[in-house]
Amino acid sequence: MPAPSEALPAGRLRRGLTEPLLPFAALALLAVAAAAAQQTVLCWASVGALAGYSLSGSV
């Protein structure tokens, strides 16, 4: 039988903060903002992070 803390669903705040779409939204905004400001290094780094996040496999 699992421990009580494991059986409880994640809190609403924790659930919201770990929403899988949230990292995408943050990185996409960063990439587009960096591109608009012609910050090449930051733009490419954000795009690279997005590419890595697109491979959300089972870990």
Add this chain to the structure above:
Amino acid sequence: MLFSPGRRANVRQGEVLAVFSLGLLLGGTLSATVLWLLSGFAAPLPRTVRIGAILVFAVAGVAREAGWIRVPLPQNARQIPREVLQYRVRRGSLQFGFELGTGVRTYVSASAPYVVALGLVLAHQGPLATILTGTAFGAGRAVTATARYASRNDEWDDRRVARMPILTNAIGVAVLAALGLLYV
């Protein structure tokens, strides 16, 4: 797989995550270093041709994710053996992360990593921008494991699986938008 119980029960999951993430960063950095070296071959091409090709690949990435075109991906169609994580937990997590971080040791099913890799070769930037992009690629992969760990709930995997079609499509569009805005 990374956070499964069993032999790893006596090693803290946070420690496993940290070592795994370090491996991802190192793997991404190594692959980007190779891409930077390869980008020298693109240097003789006119800038307009290189930029045009980057944007064509980015559009193709969006079209592939949307299912409008079929493009077979030259991925390494194998899984990293489970044995990597079975015996030496810290070293295994580092190796597992490193292999995933390189992006060439296992499945790469989304279009965005190919768009970025080809883009880095064609853009022929300085070493900092190229290598940092590879490190960020590893960090992007680490976000998945970190969010999964932070959620403290197995149900996170179900949410991730449900969002994957939206995520891969949206990431393709975001990559196209960012690179388009940067270069056009």
